[in-house]
Amino acid sequence: xxxxxxxxxxxxxxxxxxxxxxxxxxxxxxxxxxxxxxxxxxxxxxxxxxxxxxxxxxxxxxxxxxxxxxxxxxxxxxxxxxxxxxxxxxxxxxxxxxxxxxxxxxxxxxxxxxxxxxxxxxxxxxxxxxxxxxxxxxxxxxxxxxxxxxxxxxxxxxxxxxxxxxxxxxxxxxxxxxxxxxxxxxxxxxxxxxxxxxxxxxxxxxxxxxxxxxxxxxxxxxxxxxxxxxxxxxxxxxxxxxxxxxxxxxxxxxxxxxxxxxxxxxxxxxxxxxxxxxxxxxxxxxxxxxxxxxxxxxxxxxxxxxxxxxxxxxxxxxxxxxxxxxxxxxxxxxxxxxxxxxxxxxxxxxxxxxxxxxxxxxxxxxxxxxxxxxxxxxxxxxxxxxxxxxxxxxxxxxxxxxxxxxxxxxxxxxxxxxxxxxxxxxxxxxxxxxxxxxxxxxxxxxxxxxxxxxxxxxxxxxxxxxxxxxxxx
Numbered sequence: 001x002x003x004x005x006x007x008x009x010x011x012x013x014x015x016x017x018x019x020x021x022x023x024x025x026x027x028x029x030x031x032x033x034x035x036x037x038x039x040x041x042x043x044x045x046x047x048x049x050x051x052x053x054x055x056x057x058x059x060x061x062x063x064x065x066x067x068x069x070x071x072x073x074x075x076x077x078x079x080x081x082x083x084x085x086x087x088x089x090x091x092x093x094x095x096x097x098x099x100x101x102x103x104x105x106x107x108x109x110x111x112x113x114x115x116x117x118x119x120x121x122x123x124x125x126x127x128x129x130x131x132x133x134x135x136x137x138x139x140x141x142x143x144x145x146x147x148x149x150x151x152x153x154x155x156x157x158x159x160x161x162x163x164x165x166x167x168x169x170x171x172x173x174x175x176x177x178x179x180x181x182x183x184x185x186x187x188x189x190x191x192x193x194x195x196x197x198x199x200x201x202x203x204x205x206x207x208x209x210x211x212x213x214x215x216x217x218x219x220x221x222x223x224x225x226x227x228x229x230x231x232x233x234x235x236x237x238x239x240x241x242x243x244x245x246x247x248x249x250x251x252x253x254x255x256x257x258x259x260x261x262x263x264x265x266x267x268x269x270x271x272x273x274x275x276x277x278x279x280x281x282x283x284x285x286x287x288x289x290x291x292x293x294x295x296x297x298x299x300x301x302x303x304x305x306x307x308x309x310x311x312x313x314x315x316x317x318x319x320x321x322x323x324x325x326x327x328x329x330x331x332x333x334x335x336x337x338x339x340x341x342x343x344x345x346x347x348x349x350x351x352x353x354x355x356x357x358x359x360x361x362x363x364x365x366x367x368x369x370x371x372x373x374x375x376x377x378x379x380x381x382x383x384x385x386x387x388x389x390x391x392x393x394x395x396x397x398x399x400x401x402x403x404x405x406x407x408x409x410x411x412x413x414x415x416x417x418x419x420x421x422x423x424x425x426x427x428x429x430x431x432x433x434x435x436x437x438x439x440x441x442x443x444x445x446x447x448x449x450x451x452x453x454x455x456x457x458x459x460x461x462x463x464x465x466x467x468x469x470x471x472x473x
Contacts, residue, residue, distance in 0.1 A: 023153055024331050025379035029264045029283060036285060039324055045295055045314070046321040049288050106138070106176075106250055107131050113174045119167070126151070126159070126167045130180070138249025139187070139462070140168065140180045150382075178249035184462050185213050191245045204228060205238050217455065217465050219434075239468075247464065265387035267339050269350060277343055277350055281336065282387070286329040291321050334372065338380050341369045346398060353390030355418045360402025360410055403449065411447060417457045419447055424463060432466040 027035055040046055114127045129151060133142050144161040151159040171180040177194045181187035192198075192206050208216060208224065215223050225235055269279045296318060343350055345365065348357040363381075367374045381395040400414040423441050427433050433441065435454045442449060463469070 019153060019156070021327055021330070022375065022379050024327050025334065025376060026150070026153065026382055028383050028385075029266055032285065036289070036328075043317050043321050043324075045292050045317050046324065047290060047292050048285075049290065106179075107134065110134075110171065110174055110179065114170065117170050117173075119170065123163075123167050123170075125155075126164060127171060130164060130167060130171060134180060136250065137462070138176070138179050138181070140171075140182060144168070176246075176249050178246060181249060183459070184247055184464065185209055187247070187249055188242060188245050201237050201241050204230065204234070205241050208238060209242075216468075217459065219465055219467055243468070247462070263385055263392055265385040265392055266335070267384070267386040269343070269386050269388045271351065271389060275351070277347065279336075279339055279343055279386075281332055284332060286325070286332050289325050289328055291318070291325065334370075334376065335380050335384075337370045338366055338372075338377055339386070341366050342381075342395070342398060345369075349398075350388060353388065356415050358398070358400065358412045358414050360412045361399055362401060363399060403453065413457065416442070416447060416449060416453070417461055419445060420454065420457055420463070421461060424458075424469075430470060432469040434466045 024032070024035070036048065040048060110131045111128055114124065114131070119127060130140065130147070133147060134140050144164045148159045148161045148164055151164075168180055172178075172190055174180075178187040178190045181190055189206065189209050192202055192209070195202050198206075207228065212224050212227055215227075221232075221235065225231065228235075230238075265282050267279055268282050269277060271277055342361075345361055346359060349355075349359070363374045363377045366381075367377045370377070381399070384395045385392050386395060397414070400412040402410040402412050403416070419442055420438060423433065423438060435451050435458065438454045438458075439449065439451050442454070458465075
C-alpha cells in the first residue's frame with residue numbers, strides 16, 4: 001500500500017560560487033596575481049589596466065627631501081660600488097666576508113628525494129603541499145585535518161586526513177632524519193628508529209619515549225627506573241644517548257649565508273605623526289580589473305547573427321568575468337574590514353610591538369565584530385602577512401587564547417610563552433630552572449600561572465625539561 005509522509009528537515013548546502021569565493025579569500029598576494037593572470041588568459045572579456053593599479057607601499061611612502069646631486073657627486077662618493085652591489089642579498093647584520101656558495105632551501109631537497117619514492121601523481125602533489133607546510137626547524141606543526149580541509153578547497157577534490165598521514169610517513173623517511181615530526185618526542189623517536197643496529201640502550205630509549213615521556217618531562221626518574229627495571233647507571237646511559245640526538249630536524253646554524261626571505265605582505269600598517277594607525281592593502285586589484293565594454297557591446301549587437309554555441313560561450317564568459325570582478329572587490333572589502341577589526345582589538349600591540357600587550361583574541365571575536373562567518377575570518381587571515389613598523393607579522397600568530405590568572409586578569413598565552421622563552425634563554429645552562437622555579441619567576445613578573453600550565457607551554461615551544469637542558473648544555 002502506497003502512503004505519503006510529509007516531513008521537515010534542515011540541510012546545509014554550499015554553492016560552488018561560495019566555495020570559489022572562499023578559495024579567493026584564502027589566496028595571498030602572489031597566489032592572487034597568478035589567479036588573476038589565469039583568468040585573464042582564459043576570459044577574452046576580462047582586462048586589466050596596470051597603470052591604474054595602486055600599491056599601498058607607494059601610496060604611504062613618505063617623501064624624503066633630498067638635495068640635488070649631479071653626476072660628479074653621485075658618481076664619486078666615498079663608498080665603492082663593489083661594496084653595495086650585492087648588499088641586498090645578505091642579512092644586514094652579518095654580511096659575510098667569504099665567497100658566496102650556492103644556497104638551496106631544504107624543502108627543495110625534500111621534493112627531489114620524494115620523487116624517488118614511487119608515489120602516485122596525487123600523492124606527489126600532497127607531498128609538495130606537506131613539505132611546504134614544514135617550518136624552518138623541520139617540524140610539521142599543522143593539524144592534518146586542517147590541512148586536508150585547505151587542500152579540499154584549493155583543489156576542488158575531497159582529501160582525507162588519512163591520505164596525508166600516509167604521505168607524511170614517506171616524508172619522515174627522507175633525509176635529514178626526523179623531518180616532518182610533530183614535536184621533539186617524535187623527532188627523537190624517528191632518529192632512534194633509524195639506527196641500523198638497535199642495542200639495548202636504543203631499545204630502552206625508544207621504550208622510554210613511547211611509554212614514559214610524561215614521567216621524563218616531570219623528572220620522575222624513580223618511577224622510570226622502576227617501570228623499566230633499570231638502575232641509575234643504566235638510566236644515565238639512556239639519557240646520554242638521548243642527549244646525543246638532535247632536538248630539531250633542521251639546525252638553525254647553516255654554513256655559508258642564507259638568502260633573505262622574500263615575503264610580500266598583504267597589508268601595510270603605518271603610524272602617522274598624530275599617533276593614529278593607518279592600514280591599507282599592499283596591492284589593490286579591484287580598481288584595475290574591468291570588463292571590455294566595446295567587445296561586450298559587439299557581442300550583444302551581433303549575437304543574433306552568431307550560432308547558438310558561440311552566443312552561449314560569450315554569455316558564460318561575460319557572467320564569469322562579472323562574477324570574478326565582484327569577487328575581487330568583495331575580497332578586498334572583507335579583508336579591510338577584518339584587518340581594521342584586528343587593529344581595533346590589538347591597538348596597543350600595534351603601537352608598540354610589545355608581545356606583552358597582545359590581548360587574547362580568537363576567530364569568533366573578529367567574526368562577531370565584522371559580522372561574517374568564522375570560516376571567512378580563518379580564510380582571510382590564513383597565510384597573510386602585515387607589514388608593521390616593527391617587522392612583518394603573520395596574522396595567524398595574533399590569534400591566541402587567554403587564561404585567567406589568580407588576580408582575575410585575562411592574559412594571552414602568547415605573552416606567557418614569550419615570558420617563558422625569555423627566562424629560559426637567560427638561565428644558567430648548567431643549572432637550568434625547573435617548572436616550579438619558572439612559576440615563581442613569572443609570579444614576580446605579575447604572571448600567576450600553575451606549574452602544569454608552564455609545562456604545557458614549554459612543550460608547545462619544543463623546550464625540554466630542565467634535566468635534559470642541562471645535559472644538552
